[in-house]
Every structure is written in structure tokens, then in C-alpha cells.
Amino acid sequence: MRPKAREIGVAALAVLFALAASAQTPPPTGDVRIENAWTHANSEIGGAAGVYFSLTNVGAKTIELIGARADFASIETLHKTNIDTKGVPRMSAVPELKVAPGATVQLQPDGLHVMLIDLELPLVEGETLSLRLKFEDGEDVLVAVSIRATDTAGLVTE
Numbered sequence: 001m002r003p004k005a006r007e008i009g010v011a012a013l014a015v016l017f018a019l020a021a022s023a024q025t026p027p028p029t030g031d032v033r034i035e036n037a038w039t040h041a042n043s044e045i046g047g048a049a050g051v052y053f054s055l056t057n058v059g060a061k062t063i064e065l066i067g068a069r070a071d072f073a074s075i076e077t078l079h080k081t082n083i084d085t086k087g088v089p090r091m092s093a094v095p096e097l098k099v100a101p102g103a104t105v106q107l108q109p110d111g112l113h114v115m116l117i118d119l120e121l122p123l124v125e126g127e128t129l130s131l132r133l134k135f136e137d138g139e140d141v142l143v144a145v146s147i148r149a150t151d152t153a154g155l156v157t158e
């Protein structure tokens with residue numbers, strides 16, 4: 001059976017990480033599972049968008065998400081939305097997001113999210129954009145973010 005390109009890539013990565021492990025602390029290969037990444041469609045250049053996904057630590061050590069990079073926005077930051085005493089949602093910066101082994105953290109509207117500020121492209125429903133998540137140990141994870149229809153100003157109530 002012919003191995004698929006992806007499997008070859010994974011094998012090559014395994015070799016690289018094995019080499020890295022012999023010299024330094026091994027990066028948590030495959031310790032991060034990102035699922036269901038999405039954002040709202042947004043046609044406003046210069047606007048902002050929240051990106052949501054579930055982040056699972058399938059490894060044995062705590063992982064720490066420290067930021068994100070998107071080449072279609074000027075600023076990327078981790079945010080959390082809290083409802084203040086007057087019932088108004090307010091966002092504040094989150095310096096890092098720790099996930100214990102085996103735990104899953106949901107990034108979602110009205111909660112934790114990656115905030116993209118100063119969008120340089122329209123976010124078109126049905127398209128997919130690429131977001132790079134940065135972890136404390138230097139590991140980057142590339143995430144495909146699907147763009148969903150916007151039905152509200154951005155906050156979803158359930």
C-alpha cells in the first residue's frame with residue numbers, strides 16, 4: 001500500500017522531532033487538537049472578528065496558547081468576553097491560555113476567543129482562512145478557519 005503524502009510528512013516530522021528531542025526538550029508533537037474552527041463573515045475592511053474553536057490537550061503536559069498570527073489582520077490577540085455588572089459584554093485581553101492534559105477548552109462567542117483586529121480582507125461566507133496558533137514552547141499549529149454566515153452583530157445568543 002502506497003503511503004499518502006500526509007503520512008510521509010508525519011514520518012518526516014517524527015524524525016525531526018526525534019532529532020530535536022535528543023538535543024533539547026521535545027516539542028509536544030501532536031499534543032494539540034483543534035476542532036471546529038470558525039468565524040463570522042465580515043465585509044468590513046479594518047473591522048474585527050472573533051475566531052472560535054475547541055482546543056484539546058491530548059498530551060501529558062500542560063500546554064499554553066500564547067497568541068495567534070493571521071496574514072489577513074494587523075493585530076491578533078487572545079480575548080475573553082465577560083458580562084459586567086450592568087449586563088454589558090466587555091472583552092479583555094488574556095495573556096495566555098493554559099490547557100491541562102486531557103482537558104478541552106472551548107473558544108466561543110461570549111467567552112474566550114482569538115480576536116483579529118484591523119482585517120485586511122473581507123471574510124466571505126463559505127471560504128476558509130488560515131490562522132497560526134502560537135504555543136509557549138515555540139510550537140505553531142496551523143488552523144483552517146471556516147467562515148460562517150453572520151446573522152447578528154457577532155454575539156450569538158442561545
Ligand SMILES: [Cu+2]
Nearest residue numbers: 050079091115
Ligand atoms: Cu475580542
